[in-house]
Amino acid sequence: MKNNNVFFNRISNTAIFLIIVILFFLKLILYILIKNQFVDIGIGGGSDADYYNAYAEGLSQVAVNTWPVMLRYLNDFGLYSRVGISYILLSFSLFVIPLLVNKLAGLDFKKNQKYYLYSFLLCSIYPTIYFYIMDVYRDVFMLFSFLIGCLVVKKSLDSSSFLQFSFLFVLSVLIGWFLIGLRPYLGYAFLLSLLLWKIKFTKKRIIFLGILYFIALFTANYVGAFEFLTEYRAGFDEGNGGSTLGLDFSNPIMFIPNFILSFLGQMLGLYITNPLAIVLLLLETIPFLLTLIYVIKNINLADNFLRFLFIFFIIYGSVWLISNDNLGTAVRLRMYNYLAIYICFFYILRVKSYLRKSKGLLKDEDHTDRNGSE
Known part of the structure; x- marks a missing residue:
């Protein structure tokens, strides 16, 4: 553990926080440049987003998973926007997912500040999480849903009350079924892990x-x-x-x-x-x-x-x-x-x-x- 402490203490908390802030603005600038077609990172998978958008707007009638159905539902109520959904996914990438990871790891900003910042930084520099917020891809939303499911599982397994455990466990199962709708083997793996x-x-x-x-x-x-x-x-x-x-x-x-x-x-x-x-x-x-x-x-x-x-x-x-x-x-x-x-x-x-x-x-x-x- 001493070696780990030496490694983690090499950079001050202030420096880690500054790196996170710089990354935040760089990612924001790059996002604006890509959305305005000044930069093309060429990640592929554009057909996925085009299909999801087409289904949401009623131009396609075949739903391959739950994600386009959700988008169509939003569109029916006048709440769907291809750009708007992308901005929501951007917020997931910049804030929500790093915060959920820290929450699941049991890290507190005041008590575990060094680890908290390193964890946030690790999520911030994860390229794939950032790449797939440029359009209405399902990946970041699925990751968000998975982490929410993990949070419910954690609260269930940590519960000292049988009634609370039972309620949260059932809720975990329901989230697992929701994940099946998004990607079958992701949901089945989640549910099977609940049994093992x-x-x-x-x-x-x-x-x-x-x-x-x-x-x-x-x-x-x-x-x-x-x-x-x-x-x-x-x-x-x-x-x-x-x-x-x-x-x-x-x-x-x-x-x-x-x-x-x-x-x-x-x-x-x-x-x-x-x-x-x-x-x-x-x-x-x-x-x-x-x-x-x-x-x-x-x-x-x-x-x-x-x-x-x-x-x-x-x-x-x-x-x-x-x-x-x-x-x-x-x-x-x-x-x-x-x-x-x-x-x-x-x-x-x-x-x-x-x-x-x-x-x-x-x-x-x-x-x-x-x-x-x-």
Whole structure:
């Protein structure tokens, strides 16, 4: 923990806050430039936003998920604006999502100011969260909905009253069903994690569970449980859907090696295809990888809520790593995995800081008692 303290204390709170403010204005300026077509960042996926807008305005009659239905509902009441929705998503990116991450990590600005600012900064420099607020994409709204769901789960699992626990747990299930409407496997992973949060992790046990996890994946694939996912993945090659890893999941013997390569290429973004991928590697993958290692090393400190997040990370990640083979889509899909680990990371930092202070107080009290000062 001393090494972590040295790292975090290298930059003053004032300097971190100043960086956040500078980033805020830079992102605001870039947003205005992009919206006025002075700059084109070329993130792709424009057809998604065009389709959502067309459905909202009644030009399309086929709803592929809940998001365009919500937009159509707003339009029916005269509340829909393509630019207006984008501004709302901008506020989510700049304020709401960083604040929710801090709330979920249990960070208080006064008590944990250093960690609070670092967490806010980590969310602020996350490029993908910012890129997809330029139009009526569903990604940032889904991330917001997921975090709200996590907040309800946290309050449910922390509740000491059975009645309150039951009410919030049911509300969590309803949010899970809402997430299914936005992206099916996101919602199902959320709901399944609600059933498995009692699984306890320790440093020794996580190795055993890891081996069991790969055996379960191999067995499920061998009996055809993932056939729908692997067929969907094959469609990326057939449809020429952008940059792909080109892994063949049809061979059951090669399933685990291919799954690991998919993790390296998509979750960690180690398959570099353009300069933007390098930027994402530096600003997204490296912080994620460092925080993931730290969380695994300190997994014994996980409480009910952290177990829920870690199990969600495994289940949700497993599904899309098997089914997706588009590297552009991967950066959108992994946002939930990354933020789940960020929350775990700062949550554990806060807990360890509290334990360290408690030990310090106990030592001081013991020293006082031995000297007979009281």
